[in-house]
Amino acid sequence: MRFIMIETLRNAWKIVELRKKILFTLLILVIYRFGAQVFVPFVDTEAFRQIFEEQLANTALGLVNMMSGGAFSEASIFSLSIQPYINASIIMNLLTVGIPALERLQKEGGEEGKKKIAAITRYATVFLALLLGFGQYVLMRGYGVLHYESVFTGVVIVLTLAAGASFIMWLGEQITEFGIGNGISIILFASIVSRGPDMVRSGIALIELNQYIILFCILAVVLASVTFVVYITQAERRLPIQYSKRMVGRKMYGGQSTYLPLKVNMSGVMPIIFASAIVTFPATIAGFVSGGEQNTFVERWFGIGSFPYAIVYLLLIIAFSYFYQSIQFNPIEIANNLKNNGGFVPGFRPGKPTSDFIRRVLNRITFFGALFLGVIAVMPIIMTRVPAVPTGLAMGGTSLLIVVGVALETVRAIESQMMMRHYKGFLE
Numbered sequence: 001m002r003f004i005m006i007e008t009l010r011n012a013w014k015i016v017e018l019r020k021k022i023l024f025t026l027l028i029l030v031i032y033r034f035g036a037q038v039f040v041p042f043v044d045t046e047a048f049r050q051i052f053e054e055q056l057a058n059t060a061l062g063l064v065n066m067m068s069g070g071a072f073s074e075a076s077i078f079s080l081s082i083q084p085y086i087n088a089s090i091i092m093n094l095l096t097v098g099i100p101a102l103e104r105l106q107k108e109g110g111e112e113g114k115k116k117i118a119a120i121t122r123y124a125t126v127f128l129a130l131l132l133g134f135g136q137y138v139l140m141r142g143y144g145v146l147h148y149e150s151v152f153t154g155v156v157i158v159l160t161l162a163a164g165a166s167f168i169m170w171l172g173e174q175i176t177e178f179g180i181g182n183g184i185s186i187i188l189f190a191s192i193v194s195r196g197p198d199m200v201r202s203g204i205a206l207i208e209l210n211q212y213i214i215l216f217c218i219l220a221v222v223l224a225s226v227t228f229v230v231y232i233t234q235a236e237r238r239l240p241i242q243y244s245k246r247m248v249g250r251k252m253y254g255g256q257s258t259y260l261p262l263k264v265n266m267s268g269v270m271p272i273i274f275a276s277a278i279v280t281f282p283a284t285i286a287g288f289v290s291g292g293e294q295n296t297f298v299e300r301w302f303g304i305g306s307f308p309y310a311i312v313y314l315l316l317i318i319a320f321s322y323f324y325q326s327i328q329f330n331p332i333e334i335a336n337n338l339k340n341n342g343g344f345v346p347g348f349r350p351g352k353p354t355s356d357f358i359r360r361v362l363n364r365i366t367f368f369g370a371l372f373l374g375v376i377a378v379m380p381i382i383m384t385r386v387p388a389v390p391t392g393l394a395m396g397g398t399s400l401l402i403v404v405g406v407a408l409e410t411v412r413a414i415e416s417q418m419m420m421r422h423y424k425g426f427l428e
Contacts, residue, residue, distance in 0.1 A: 012414050018180075021417075025179035028171050029190045035167070036071040036078045036194075040160050042153045043075045048145040063280050066399055069191030075140070077164035080132050081191060082172070082184055084165045086277040088124035092117060097327065125169050126162060133161030181413040182406065188273065189406040192399040222400060225376045229404045232369050235264040237361060244342045260334070260345075262362055264369035267324030269405025271370065272377060275316035276402075279309060310381045314374040321370030322363075331358040377401055 012018040039045050052073040056062065065072040068081035096102045096117070105113040137157045140146055146153060168187060175183030238259040335355035337343075344350045348357050 008411050008414055008418075012418060015418065018414065018417060021178065021180050025175050025186065028175050028179065028183075029186070032078070032168065032171055032187055032190060033069070033194065035164065036069055036074075036076050036191075038077050040075050040077055040079070040157055042147050042157060043140055044145045044147060045075045048075045048140060048143065049073050051143050051145065061280075063276060066195055067188060067191055067276065069194040071191075072136075075145075077160050078168060079136060080129055080161055080165040080168075082165075082168055082188055083277060084128040084132055085121075085125045085169045085172070085184060086273060087128050088121050090274050090277065091124060092121045093323070093327065097323075122169065126166055129162035129165035130158060133158040133165070136161060180410060180417070182409055185269065185273070185406045185409060189403055189410075192403050195399070221380060225379075225400050226404055228372055228376055229401055230408065232265045232372050233268065233405065233408050235369070237262045237264065237365050239358065239361065240346055241338065241343050242346055244344070260358075262329075262358075262365060264365045265321070265373065266328050266366070267321055268409050269402055270324055271317050271320035272373060272401050272405065274320045275313055275377075278316055279313045310378045313381070314378050317374040317377060318367070318370040321366055321373070325362060325366045329362060331355040331362065334358060373401065 009022075012022065052061070052065070056073075061072070064081075064083065067083065068076075068079060071078040071081060092102075096106050102117070106117055107113075134154075137154050140157070141149060141154075169184075172183030172187050175181070175186055177183075180186075238261055241258050241260050243256055243258070332355045335351060335358060338345075338354060339350040345354050345357060348354045
C-alpha cells in the first residue's frame with residue numbers, strides 16, 4: 001500500500017492542477033493545526049490538562065481527545081473538532097431514510113437538493129456545537145479550572161468552542177471543493193496523525209520497562225490490522241453479467257460477458273468514524289455533566305476498556321456498515337437497469353429474482369466486511385484488559401483503522417481525478 005500511495009502522489013505532483021490542490025489541502029491542514037494551539041479564554045489550561053490526564057484520559061473522552069488531535073485536553077478553540085459535524089451527518093442520514101420528503105429531496109432534487117441537505121446539516125452542526133460547547137463549559141466549571149465564573153465567561157467559552165467547530169466544518173468543505181476531496185476525513189486523519197509522537201513515547205516506555213513481549217504483540221496487532229483493512233477495502237465480489245444479442249438497425253449489439261463488482265466494504269471508513277462518534281457521545285455528555293462526581297460510573301460503563309463499550313462499538317460498526325450499504329447501493333435499481341439494457345445474471349430471471357439474488361450476496365459480503373472491521377477495532381480494546389498493556393492501545397486501534405481507511409480513500413480520490421483529467425485531455 002505504501003508504494004502505491006507514493007507512486008500515486010508522485011504522479012499527481014507532476015500535474016499542475018493536482019499539485020495546486022495538494023498544496024491547498026496542506027495549507028488548510030496547517031491552518032487547522034495552528035488553530036488547535038489557540039486556547040479558549042478564561043481557562044487554566046495547565047490545570048485542565050493535568051485533570052484530564054489523571055481522571056478522564058481512560059474514559060471515552062480520551063477517544064474524543066484523540067479525534068481532536070489533543071485539542072480537547074489542551075482546552076483549545078478546536079476542542080470539539082469534527083464531532084458536531086459527524087453527529088449532524090448521522091442525524092441527517094437517519095432522517096433522510098425515515099422522512100420521505102427528505103429522501104425525495106436527496107434522490108430527485110439534483111444539485112439543488114444536495115445543497116439544501118448540506119445547508120440543513122450545517123445548521124444542525126452549529127446547534128450541536130453550541131450544545132457540546134455548553135457541556136464542555138459545565139465540565140470545566142465542575143473541575144474548577146476557570147479563572148472567572150460568570151454568565152459572560154460561559155457565553156464567551158460556549159461561543160468560542162462553537163465557532164471553532166463551525167470553522168473546522170468550513171475548512172473541511174474547502175478541502176472537498178478546492179482540494180483533493182474528503183475534507184472532513186482528511187482533517188480527522190491529520191488530527192490522529194498529530195498524536196503519533198505520543199504513541200511512539202508509549203512504545204519507548206514499554207522498552208524501558210523491558211516489556212518486549214507486550215510491544216511485539218502490539219506491533220503484530222498493528223500490522224495485522226493494516227493488512228486486514230487494506231484487504232477488506234480493496235476486496236470485491238464479482239457477479240457475472242451476460243448481455244443478450246439485439247439488432248439495432250443493421251448492427252448487432254450485445255452478446256458480451258462482464259461482471260458487476262460488489263465491494264466488501266462499500267462505506268469505507270465511515271462506519272468506524274460514525275460508530276466512534278455515537279459510542280463516545282453518552283460518555284462525553286456524562287463526563288461534561290458529572291464534573292468529576294460520577295467519574296467511576298462513567299469509566300465502568302462508558303470507559304474505552306469496558307466490556308459494554310466494546311460490545312456497543314462492535315454492533316454499531318456492523319449496523320452502520322449495513323446502513324451505508326443500503327443507501328449507497330439499490331439492488332432493485334441495478335436489476336432494472338440490467339433488464340432495460342438486455343443484461344441478466346446467469347441462472348436468474350431478470351427483475352425481482354435478480355434483485356433478490358444481488359441483495360442476498362450483498363448482505364453476506366457486507367456482514368463479512370463489517371465483522372472484520374469490528375473485530376479489528378475491538379481487539380485492541382480487549383487487549384487493554386491485560387494489566388501491562390497501556391489503555392491508549394484501544395484508541396490506537398480505532399485511530400489506525402481510520403488512518404488506513406482515509407489514506408486509501410484519498411489515494412482513490414486522487415487516482416480518479418488523474419483519470420478524469422486524462423479523459424478530458426484525450427477528448428480535447
